[in-house]
Amino acid sequence: MSYQFPSSFYALPSKFPKQFYKPQAETVVEDQIITIDNFFPQDVCNDLIKSIENSSAIKLETTPLVKSKEYAARYNDRCLTTDFEATRALWSYLNQILSQHVEYADEDLDKIKETFSSAVFLNPQLRIYRYRKGHHFGKHYDEAVVAPLDERSSKKGKTKWTLLIYLTGDEEFEGGGTIFHPEIRGVKPLNIHPSKGMALLHKHGYDCLKHEAEIVKRGEKWVLRSDVVF
Template sequence: MPPKKSRARSDAVYKFPDGFINLSVNLNKSFFKPQPETLIEDQIVVIEKFFASDLCNELIRSFEKQLTLETTPIIKSKEYAVRFNDRCSLTDFKSAEILWNYLRSLLLQQTEYEDEEIDKIKDNFSAACGLNPQLRIYRYRSGHHFNPHYDESVVCPLNDKGTSKGKTKWTLLIYLTGDEEFKGGGTIFHSEMGGTESLNIHPGKGMALLHKHGDDCLLHEAELVKSGVKWVLRSDVAYPL
């Protein structure tokens, strides 16, 4: 029998820092509210400065201090895209709820003017009911990458009693490093329309990226990191079953 794949887990010991716990409180005190922007209609939405730089750094320090990340083994087969990075998985319903309340308030925020793009974003996310409580931390160091792949839609619990469940439809990636902190490492979306160029997104620090997954997922990859370190916090947006 082949050995089971190991996963780094620290659910019982990790505690998100205060800057994360107080996301919504700090947003209400701020004059600046990050604005969602559509890159590809009904497929890709980004929110620049979704997390402040100080919070990104605070999260990275807490991950390095409290978590043990494991390097994904390279599996080469027709069924799996080659993936080479460090990762850890946490199941944390409370933190997922905190992150969802903050994200939802930005996606559905009221504006002083009419904007078809903003209205479309609201239409896409107004029916969403929460985030996948499986929060994943990825660290891509020099030489790390994730070959072209699709993200699957999954059914996930939305509370610790399992009495509420949702089906995920969008991937949420929050880049805790960006700009000049690493070279390479873009998130590349490949068009399945012949002759159309791929979209390579090199994130700003603290940027959030939402992209549709499941049956509507675009083929995408994490470009090889040439230098520096790319840190990502991931979850998925869920909808009622």
């Protein structure tokens, strides 16, 4: 028996065209970091957390704290599932947001649309992270990987952007920001503390900024992660 995403998750692509307010992407750092506020409605966030906590088909396991020169210190709860059906729903929804037409001139949205115009799918290995008090992930880079595009063929693509969807945010946890460290002298780190349901896209592979998950001081930080495939 495999884990089943909740029905509210699968309904996202069909509901998007009917929404009066549609989430929009916004550049934080050009060609590096993009955020989408209210990417997931709060009920979808809550349904996902509840379904994961109550599922017998998927189990959160605590990542051992590793301290070495080769690996960043990481201490959190995580699980993963490879699910093409769920990934197709998530990609359809994200693609609608990134490619949507707006009735006014917006150079930033045009650049974002162009950046993802050659994207074809998401990594079907969907990862769920839970950070409790004391959990964190030290400074690291996200590597690009080769990911399958279909469960029925050998077609593959390469990932270029990390997709993080914050299932909790705002006052639900203290600390726990995603901190980016520009490798430019005099430029201060950028700490993004998410709102609930916010999505964050950041470039990875050779173009990845060094980043970390700040230690959680209170509450629980939940994240759904995939990667954009080109």
